[in-house]
Amino acid sequence: MLRKDTFRFMRDGTHVKILILKGIIFISAVIFIVPLIFTIAYSFIIDNTFSFSGYKELLFDCFIFYRMFWNSMMYAGIIMLCQIFIIILAAFSFHFARFKGKKILFLFYVVLMMMPLQVVILPNYIGLRDMGLLNTRLGIILPMIFSPFGVVVLYQYIRGIDVYSVEAARLETNSIFKILIHIVVPQLKVCIYAVALFIFSECFNMVEQPMLFLNDEKLKTLTTFISQSDNYNNNVLFPASVIFIIPVFLFYIFFHDELEKGLRFL
Amino acid sequence: MKSKIIPIVLCALFYCSMILLTLFSRRIYNNSLPNVKVERLPKKVFSVVFDYTSMGYGYTEGERRSMAIPKEIYDLGKIFIVETGMKNGEERTFVRLLNQVTIGFDDEDNYEVLEGISEKAFVVVNGYEKLNDGDEVYVIKDKR
Numbered sequence: 482m483l484r485k486d487t488f489r490f491m492r493d494g495t496h497v498k499i500l501i502l503k504g505i506i507f508i509s510a511v512i513f514i515v516p517l518i519f520t521i522a523y524s525f526i527i528d529n530t531f532s533f534s535g536y537k538e539l540l541f542d543c544f545i546f547y548r549m550f551w552n553s554m555m556y557a558g559i560i561m562l563c564q565i566f567i568i569i570l571a572a573f574s575f576h577f578a579r580f581k582g583k584k585i586l587f588l589f590y591v592v593l594m595m596m597p598l599q600v601v602i603l604p605n606y607i608g609l610r611d612m613g614l615l616n617t618r619l620g621i622i623l624p625m626i627f628s629p630f631g632v633v634v635l636y637q638y639i640r641g642i643d644v645y646s647v648e649a650a651r652l653e654t655n656s657i658f659k660i661l662i663h664i665v666v667p668q669l670k671v672c673i674y675a676v677a678l679f680i681f682s683e684c685f686n687m688v689e690q691p692m693l694f695l696n697d698e699k700l701k702t703l704t705t706f707i708s709q710s711d712n713y714n715n716n717v718l719f720p721a722s723v724i725f726i727i728p729v730f731l732f733y734i735f736f737h738d739e740l741e742k743g744l745r746f747l
Numbered sequence: 748m749k750s751k752i753i754p755i756v757l758c759a760l761f762y763c764s765m766i767l768l769t770l771f772s773r774r775i776y777n778n779s780l781p782n783v784k785v786e787r788l789p790k791k792v793f794s795v796v797f798d799y800t801s802m803g804y805g806y807t808e809g810e811r812r813s814m815a816i817p818k819e820i821y822d823l824g825k826i827f828i829v830e831t832g833m834k835n836g837e838e839r840t841f842v843r844l845l846n847q848v849t850i851g852f853d854d855e856d857n858y859e860v861l862e863g864i865s866e867k868a869f870v871v872v873n874g875y876e877k878l879n880d881g882d883e884v885y886v887i888k889d890k891r
Contacts, residue, residue, distance in 0.1 A: 540768055541776045543835040547769040698836065712836045727761055735754040 517726070524719035539717040539724075545698065546706060546721060553702040554728065556621050557684040563626040564680050565673060572635035573661055577647070587636070590629040602689060609694060620694045625684060631676045638672040639665070674739040682729050780885040783842070784873035785829050787866070791815040793852045793859045814864065815857035820875065821850060827871040827878055828864070829886060842871060844880035 527534050539546055575587055593601075605624050606615075614620035642665065650664045666673075688704035695701050703725055710718055733740065790812050797807045820826055827842040848863030864870065871878065878884070 538835075541772050541779075544773050544776075545836040547765070547772070550765065551769065706836075712833075714835060717835065731754065731758050731761060735751065735758060738750065 520719055520722050520726075524723045527716055535716040535720045538714060539720040543713065543717050546703070546717070548699060549701055549703045549706045550724070552700060553685055553704070556618070556625075556687075556702060557681050557728075559622055560625045560684045561677055561680045563622070564628055564631055565677055567626060568631035568635050568676065569661070569666060569669070569673070571632045572639050573665060575632070575636045576639045587633075590632055594629040594633050598689060602693065605690075606693060615694055616696045616700070618700060621687075621690055621700075624690070625687075628680070631680060634676055635669065635672055639669060642668045671739050671742045674736045678729075678732055678736065678740055681732055685729055777885045780883055781874055781878055782887050783827075783829075783871045783875065783878070783884045784887050784889075785869040786872050787868070788814040788816055788860060788864060788870055791854070791857060791859075793854060795852050811852075811859070813851065814860040814866065815854075816848070816850070816860050816864070816870070817857055817872065818853065820870070820872065821848070821858050823876070825871075825875040825878065826864070827875050827880075828868040829871065829884065834883070839883055840886055841881060841883050842878055 524535055525531055525533065575583065609615050609620045609624070614623065646664050646668075647660060650660045654660065686704060687702070688708055691700075691702045691705050692708070695705075703721070706713070707718060707721055707725060791814075792810050792812050793815075795809050795811045797809070799805060799807060816826065826845040826848055828845060829840050830843055831838045832841050833839070845863055849861040851859040851861045853859060871884075873887075874884075
């Protein structure tokens with residue numbers, strides 16, 4: 482026996498809209514995840530048969546892979562830690578400090594943030610060449626630790642923190658660093674984790690800077706290993722791509738509770 | 748903290764595996780390769796006899812200093828020299844089989860090499876029995 486509200490969902494457009502939206506999200510998710518599934522699947526397929534020989538060759542016959550993997554980890558880790566340190570100080574200063582030209586300086590940061598890499602990479606190259614930092618690790622690390630993206634994001638978040646707690650802390654102490662470390666930073670933890678993930682992912686995935694600024698194979702990263710496929714056996718590329726995904730994935734699952742809270746804000 | 752146990756375990760497993768593989772994978776791979784000893788062929792003095800009987804002069808004896816190859820290597824037909832080649836972005840050591848080696852006189856243990864092997868070439872003197880042309884090898888370094 483049909484109830485009166487059986488076909489209510491057809492008259493009420495909201496449910497249909499939600500269904501359509503969910504369909505679009507599902508299709509988008511499938512489009513994004515299919516290449517990943519293919520990469521994982523092809524890493525186990527050699528000459529149309531299921532085989533672990535790709536992984537065996539990569540892990541036991543391609544030793545340059547390990548050097549490039551640890552280079553990528555080192556660059557991403559150092560850049561992330563340095564950037565977080567600088568970002569916190571810069572965002573705190575932008576919100577709490579009063580100085581002339583603050584708004585213009587922040588606008589400058591926003592404009593820099595919106596510039597694509599292709600615009601800034603040549604000035605970076607010229608600057609590094611003149612400083613004698615080409616083909617060095619510092620040549621990769623230094624330009625990346627002063628990225629404006631994290632400053633802008635953290636500044637927007639810091640505007641929403643409890644100002645009264647800062648005011649109360651100023652009654653207790655005059656030390657700005659103590660207020661920053663004990664009052665402000667704990668309130669920014671969620672946003673810091675989200676920004677840290679973006680920074681780590683961006684640095685781990687960078688390919689243009691190692692290819693342009695580094696000549697020495699010992700300094701190059703895993704992205705150059707995957708992009709320079711001519712030098713290596715084809716069997717190792719898909720397994721290398723799978724292993725390449727793992728560090729950022731582990732970072733995400735380690736902090737995913739905090740990241741979801743931070744990403745909701747972003 | 749309970750929700751972090753699985754990520755911590757996964758991270759620990761992954762990074763410990765990568766560290767162990769970084770430290771030991773080359774040793775494991777080298778142990779799976781044929782281990783060979785290589786040497787430049789030494790020069791030895793061979794007693795030589797030249798037959799001039801057709802010219803009416805009889806036989807002439809003398810001595811000649813030439814490269815010497817052990818008889819067991821030549822008789823087995825496994826004269827390998829080592830060459831370097833690129834594999835997976837690194838220089839590796841491979842062996843090449845020499846088929847056209849001309850020998851001359853011999854002594855108790857060695858044949859005289861007339862042509863086919865360069866003086867600078869490193870010949871496999873140990874571990875050549877199971878090698879094939881083009882195989883990758885691990886050269887055992889003399890600890891002297």
